Amino acid sequence: MPRFTLVVPAFKVQGYLPACMDSILEQDFGDFEVVAVDDCSPDASGEILDRYAARDDRVRVLHLPRNVGLGRARNAGLEQARGDYVLFLDSDDTLTPGSLAAVAERIDATGDPDVVIYDYARTYWDGRVLRNQRADLLSESGPAVFSLEQRPELLDLLQIVWNKAYRRDFVEEHGFRFPPGYYEDAPWTFCSLITAKRIAVLDRICVHYRQRRQGGNILRTVSRKHFDVFDQYERIFSYVDEHPELDHWRPHLFRKMVDHYITILDRPGRLPQSARSEFFRRATADYRRRKPEGFVRPGGRRGQKYRLIALGSYPALAGFKVAGRTRAALGRRGRRHVQGAKRQVKNAHYRAQLRLPLDEKLAVFSAYWSRSHSCNPAAIDAELARLAPDVRRLWVIRAGDAHKVPAGVEKVLLGSREYWTAMARAKYLVNNVNFGDSVVKREGQVHVQTHHGTPLKSMGLDQRDYPGSAHGMDFEKLLARCDRWDYSISSNRHSTAVWERVYPCSYTSLETGYPRNDVLVNATAREVAAARRELGLADGTTAVLYTPTHREYESSFVPRLDLARFAEQLGPDTTLLVRGHYFYDPSSRTAALREDGRIVDVSAHPVVEKLYLAADALVTDYSSAMFDYANLDRPIVIYAPDWEIYKVVRGTYFDLPAEPPGPVAGTQDELAEILTSGAWNDGESARLRTAFRARFCDFDDGRAAERVVRHVFLGEDLADLPPIVPLSERRTAPTPAQAVASVETV
Structure with missing residues (x-):
């Protein structure tokens, strides 16, 4: 039985999911399992999880047959949990290094409490990392283990589940599960905390809470679904009704309820304007129905909002907010003038x-x-x-x-x-x-x-x-x-x-x-032959297209090949098509080879796809040409003499020499040997290319432009568009040899 089970639900998070999973699997504490729940995600999230499970037996993936939402996806993962403690992690967030070891040490030091609460920090797209504003509540001073009665201020932490470790026996004993809805964390958080007999805290940032710049957080969506908060507090108070021993928590929960309603009303990005007064009326009804006897309103502006909700005076509350905005606007006036001066004046036309x-x-x-x-x-x-x-x-x-x-x-x-x-x-x-x-x-x-x-x-x-x-x-x-x-x-x-x-x-x-890339799938033998004729390539000539990429960190282009010597190494039956940042090496020998047709400068050719069709093979370093050319299922050779420098200075998404589309050379002589020995087009080259195509030629089946036009310009539903043809069933353009043979027989 593992010490921890981490439940990770995933829905439309393919861009963030690898970072989440890596943050778990790279922890220095290894006694855990991951139950990853693919909530019928329409993107590649499920496939990403399967890849992690295939290489790490601590990961189990549960694929749900239909989308059920975050709360019920967590429930599905919880049913599969085997760990002593359950931790929940949202799939666009990450664990900080060493966090599981720190949580485990705290649990051991405090004698297996019901709940351990740890801290988090918000991370922003611009690199900012801001710790939870109420981090002071997690001070480890005082008793190591306590009940909520001793530290009721912990209810003022954000009502989230992913900053806590829950003893699984405690969860099962009380039957805690997540309800459906927008605010599913509130019933779980409040009900588990007021029920727990033994709580501990860990004053350490264990989770980085990603603040997506746009999207991702349903609570920032303008929608009537925010009315769900009323159902969630109904569940919270029903739980208290069922447990009379918890009745003394009503004033605390009432205050949290009213604060929550005010937050939703105050945030402009939550409720549609047409629904605000209705929400206010519901809030007033709950206030009057649930107000505990002897409850004392807080002071200050917050207390004034309590009073207006109790009175049911939505116009007064709206006016109260307008007055507050006016005061704030006066303070911003100077800043607006500065910003306005910086704005570019648009042309009057x-x-x-x-x-x-x-x-x-x-x-x-x-x-x-x-x-x-x-x-x-x-x-x-x-x-x-x-x-x-x-x-x-x-x-x-x-x-x-x-x-x-x-x-x-x-x-x-x-x-x-x-x-x-x-x-x-x-x-x-x-x-x-x-x-x-x-x-x-x-x-x-x-x-x-x-x-x-x-x-x-x-x-x-x-x-x-x-x-x-x-x-x-x-x-x-x-x-x-x-x-x-x-x-x-x-x-x-x-x-x-x-x-x-x-x-x-x-x-x-x-x-x-x-x-x-449609043409790379749909081109006929005539089009391939025409592309070669346009470049003056003789039948039987092997055309090698060389496409070096630009290094942004270099002030000028640095040649990695001696073109003249390289052309001579390849021999007279090979033509080198060079598409560089600009044509380099203006030596007399290069000029002679150009005049002889052994080197062809195609840097200015307007249609690179025609060059792909004409070439028997591609040689490139880090250019994205390799991904497009792979659709032809023709040989690709990687020439990467400065890979170690490139990946450190520019940064890369995978290790190209370890996962290449074909043979890899680190020197010019190695490159020449690959191209003259036949290694460029042997069985190993084909094997590498097949794996590369399976990974990067997912959707290029020859009908991409049609799909775009029909959906974007003609308004057709995505479901009505031509389905992607599986890679194994696709045709590709004929090779140059096939094209020549086909044209000759016509």
């Missing part, structure tokens, strides 16, 4: 356009900071033209890059009068990066963030830990830009989990696949 109706048939596209017509936005544009030709499609482009836009594509220049008109009036805005800070998100506009790769390197908020790559990024402004997103497109579950965690905003993740 743009402000005027913002007051005009949206054009429901206008979609604006941009890619790579308006430098090209490419990537996922271009693929969505093409599918939109096919499925909804009545929608006008407009591309934003920088003046110096206007020549990159294909003929027939309507465009506006970035920053022009026409640009601001389009940004103000368009119903749809599609980009693979963020639009500028000056863009206003209008009500009714739909912003689609397509992204432009699968993350190997740290992104978003994770870059705070790697300042060498962040270059002084303003993360508040970054998230303000991300707040405009309505949809975030993902090509695999790994990406979804990363995006949702590092860009914590209230968008919807669309696991449709990457539209730009």
Whole structure:
């Protein structure tokens, strides 16, 4: 029997769940089990839990057949508990290092009390860590074990369950279970504390309580579901009614009830405006019905609110709050002037356009900071033209890059009068990066963030830990830009989990696949052959595409290959297609090899997907090209001479050399040996690629653009979209050899 059972319910937390589980399994105290409850989560949470269970036998996963909510999910886990003590941990929170050992030591030192209460700290997206404001209540001075009568002030701690260890025998003896609802913690917390005979405290932060920037906390949602609080206090007082020996707790519980009602009324992000007076009436009814004989109101402003609730005077309470806000506003006046001076003044034309109706048939596209017509936005544009030709499609482009836009594509220049008109009036805005800070998100506009790769390197908020790559990024402004997103497109579950965690905003993740990768599944032999002819590749030539990535921490591009020597090492039957940050090594030998066609500079090629189709193999270091190219099921070789530096300076989400899509080289000679010996295309290479594809090619089945257009632009339900074709059943574009053979036979 383990000392602890940790019950971890999970629902739509795939971005935070690994950190939660790691914080448990990496504890230096190992006598525990984890009962993880997948509350029928629609994301990858259940699969993540299964992976942890597969590699650590202390983890058991319970998959619920339907979503039952947090409280009942905890109950399901509690039924499976075998530990002496039960601890609850929400799956977006984490244990601090050493916390289980500290709790175990405190339990031993205090003779197995009914409940041990420990402390927590709130953690914020911007790196702040703030300890519980009532940490003083957890002082270990005085008796080591006590009843609540000796320290009734503990009721003033936040009514939560995950800052306590409960002796399982105590829980079972009294039949404690969580009710359904928003405020399920209140009955459990209050009823268990007033029942416990032996309580101990631990003056130590054991839990980091994640304060999500947006979403995640149902108590911050504007909804009538906050009326659930009345049912929860009904349960609390019914418990007291059933246990006359606890009757002396009524005044304390009454005060907690009224304080709770006032908190909900005071918080603007809780109740809809239309429901506030009704909630107040319910609060007044409970006040009058449950007020204990001889109860004395608290003093000050809080006591005035008690009085107004008792009187049933909602207009007076509303006026009381307005007066308080007015006083606070006077103090903020000076700050507003300072903030107002810092705001960028919008173009008068743009402000005027913002007051005009949206054009429901206008979609604006941009890619790579308006430098090209490419990537996922271009693929969505093409599918939109096919499925909804009545929608006008407009591309934003920088003046110096206007020549990159294909003929027939309507465009506006970035920053022009026409640009601001389009940004103000368009119903749809599609980009693979963020639009500028000056863009206003209008009500009714739909912003689609397509992204432009699968993350190997740290992104978003994770870059705070790697300042060498962040270059002084303003993360508040970054998230303000991300707040405009309505949809975030993902090509695999790994990406979804990363995006949702590092860009914590209230968008919807669309696991449709990457539209730009549709061609890698759907291309015909003719298209593959045409891509090779466009590059001048002779039949029988092995084309190796080399795509080194940029290191943000380097001030200039540092070549990792001697291209001339490398081309000579590969031999005359291999053509090296180089897509670099810019073409480097301008030696006379390189120039000769370029003229001979042995090296082809494809850095400026406008459609990278055509390069993928033309290439027999990909050589890259840390570029996201590997994830896209894997959809072709063609050989990939990783050239990682500076991996140890890269992962420390930039930060990565997995160990690429240990989990590669193919052979790994650390030097140029090793790379040449792989490509000339046949190791690049042998059985081991295929095995590695198969595992990599299973992990990162989840959704790219050739119909991604169609799914995006049908859901976002045509309003079709996600359930009605084409289902994802399993990887084992997908076709891929023919290889160059297959394409040549096929075309020759036609």
